Amino acid sequence: MKKFKIKKMRALNRSYGGDVGINVFLLIVGAFMALPFVYAICSALKPLDELWYFPPRFFVENPTLKNFTELFRLMSTSWVPFSRYIFNTVFISVVGTGGHVLVASLAAYALSKMKFPGRNFMFKAVEYSLMYNAVAAGIAIFIILSALGWIDTYLAIIIPTLAGSLGLFLMKQFMDSNVPDQILEAAHIDGAGEFRIWWQIAMPLVKPAWLTLIILMFQSLWQTGASIYIQSEELKTFSYAISQVLAGGIVRTGAASASTVIMMSVPILVFVLSQSNVIETMATSGMKD
Amino acid sequence: MAKEPVNAVKERADWTKRDWRRYEMKKNKVAYLFVAPYMILFTVFTVAPVVLSFLLSFTSFNMLEWPKMVWLDNYLRLFLADDIFLTSVKNTFLFAVITGPASYLLCLFFAWFINELTPKIRSFVTLIFYAPAIAGNVYLIWGILFSGDSYGYVNGWLLKMGLISEPILFFQNVNYIFPLIIMVALWTSLGTSFLTFIAGFQNVDRTYYEAGAVDGVKNRWQELWFVTLPLMKNQMLLSAVLAITGAFGFGAIIDAMVGFPSPDYCVHTMVHHLNDYGNLRMELGYASAIATLLFLMMIGSNFLVRNLLKRVGK
Structure with missing residues (x-):
């Protein structure tokens, strides 16, 4: 054959x-x-x-690894203890990221799962706000922050980032397709309160979404450098301090490269750990016309 | 026997729309509690800045005294008496028109190409392409590679190959700055939009491709245009919005690479002009007028692109 x-x-x-x-x-x-x-x-x-x-x-x-030890030597000679810069960056990143995830997912849950007057308007407003860049709002935010008396405090960096619209947008879209209404209804019948349903039922179901919010938020806060909202040296960040080390001139090339490697490895590591979750979230992220 | 409506319904029979609305609001009190923290912050730090910029753009304001009404003076000054502003508008448009669509297409096509790879390689390649967007100021390395002295690698190679006889001062020469900045900007531009596309491609059900093949789709390009893209419309719109917003807001990279102000204002953008007047000269009314125009440009081009995207797959 x-x-x-x-x-x-x-x-x-x-x-x-x-x-x-x-x-x-x-x-x-x-x-x-x-x-x-x-x-x-x-x-x-x-x-x-x-x-x-x-x-x-x-x-x-x-x-x-000499450049890394040299970097730490340079750091220890700085005017403000270097640990302070690191603390500032970590504090801003962690509090800002955590706060954003909580505030945004609480609102996203209500916008996605509760039917109340005004919800369409609110979500449309968030969607339209994606169309302009915070860079253009910088001056106005400065005026608002100084009216609130927050200039030169941690609040000036952290609070405005909590209001970011991309996070809420992604979270809401993800909840729309990944939190089944039946489960929520069952929980209602079992007598759970809305807050408890949000925390114990909805949030575990949208883990990919909050991991995505964490990476997006964390990487932007981690990079916070010199800001017009902050003047005191004690409140400045790691990224700023590193740029000062670099400004020390050409003899510090080695230490500068070492610091670049440290700065970049943190967000990249966070992304490597959460990549599949991020992609899963983005799959639901579309904007409907 | 016709059933009598229950009391509750009878009572509500003459409710107006407003009564219902009030009832719904009361019933959903907890929903307002849930959205309140975010919505208050959103109003204060995302909506109010736009309104405030718009209002202040008609005033002269320096943070110390109460704003003084000057009506359209700021705008007239911008367009009639400020040549640097006009340069900045031109540069902003140029940057946006080049980097916006280019970064959008890069995100789309690389996501498409990457989607053809096997899953393990795919996550690695995704990381390589996405890393520049999240790695902070690594883009400064381009400054070293293109450095003007003979230690710069590009100059070194060009000298060695005998293409040039003396090093080029890349970041001082007006002819080179613009393309270099575009290159660096595109290098960092495969960000959230890129991930959105990657996810979009992964999400398309295989059966659509098979159905497409049966219906006469002959190659990968036709498949992309007739099958995949129409299924990804929502992702395309979000990415477009992010790409446009990014393209107009561009300024930090230029500061870091070229310094401020740039030679001959050759890469001076509206963001620079805004910060110049807002942070350095404290002419906040004037800066607000620039911000207002920038807002309008961003939102205007977003609506334009929205309409264009409706034609995909037709």
Whole structure:
């Protein structure tokens, strides 16, 4: 019997040429995207003499951790204890992120699951506010903050970020499709209060969404640098302090690279840990016309 | 025997719309409690700034004295007497028109390409492309790579290859700053929109592709246009909104890479102009007029793009 030659199944509508082309393209662009990261890590590991090779070499030959110790030495000589800057950044990031997730998901739950007059209007307002950038609002926020007397306090950084609209938007969309009304109804019949239903039933169901809010919020707060709302040195952040170390000039190139690596690794790590959840959330994030 | 309506219904038979509304509001008291914290913050820090900017744009205000009404003076001054402002408008538009659509298309196409990979590789490649958007000021490394002395890598390579005879001062030369900034901006631009697209692609049910193939879709491009994109309309709209908003709000990268003010104001944007008058010169009325125009531009282009997106897949 003649054997049938079975062609390996190809994905639908895909040509070999196209697949190869796309992969090569992704490889080239991927290398371009990764270039600064590779450079930062390489220079952070370079010993002093390698940093001053001429012509400069991209990759590191004898990796060392000296730059990191040098960075900590420089930090300990700063005017305000360096731990204070780190505390500020961590405090702002954690309180701001936690507060945003709580406030936004509480509101998102009501907007998604309770039918009350005004809810469409409120959600439309949030949706439209996505259309403009907070950068344009900076001056007005400054005026509002000074009217409240919050300039030069933690509140000035933390409170305005709690009002971000993207977080609420994503949370509400996710709750719409991932929290079944039947469960809530059952809980109602069992006599649970709204607050308890939100905390014990809805919130566990939307874990991907709050992880997404955490990463989006955390990364923007983590990067908080010099701000017009903060003047006292004691309230300034890690990112600001690092920019000061960098401003110390060219002799500090090694320490500067080390600090860049520290700064970037935190948000990247958070993303690596939460990636699949973030993607799941974004799947429901669409904006209806 | 016709059933008598229950008392409760009888009592409410003559309720007006307003009565019902009040009743609904009372019944849902707890809902208002839930939205209150967010909505108060949202009103104070997201809505009020727009209103405040608009109102202050008709005044002269310096934070110390009560605002003085000057009506349209700020706007007249902006358009008739402030050449730098006009440059900034031109630059802002140019940046937005280039980086907005470009970053949008990059997000879309890379998400599409990445979607063809196997899951493990896909998460890794996603990380590589997304990392620039979250890595803080890593973009400053481009400044080192393009540094003007012969230690700059790009200059080093160009010199070695004999293409140039002396190093180019990339960040001082007006001809190079603009394209370089665009490049760095695009490098950082695969952010939330990108993830939205990645999720959108993963979410499309396979059966649609099969149905599409039966109906005569012949290659991946047709599949994208006729099958995938129409299914992702909602994601496309959100990404578009984020891309536009980002493209207009762009300024921090320029400050960090080129310094402020830029040589010949060649990359001076409205955000710069706004901060210049708002933070440095304390002419808050004038700055508010700039902010108001910026708000209008962002919102206007959003509506424009919304209408364009309605045509996808037709």
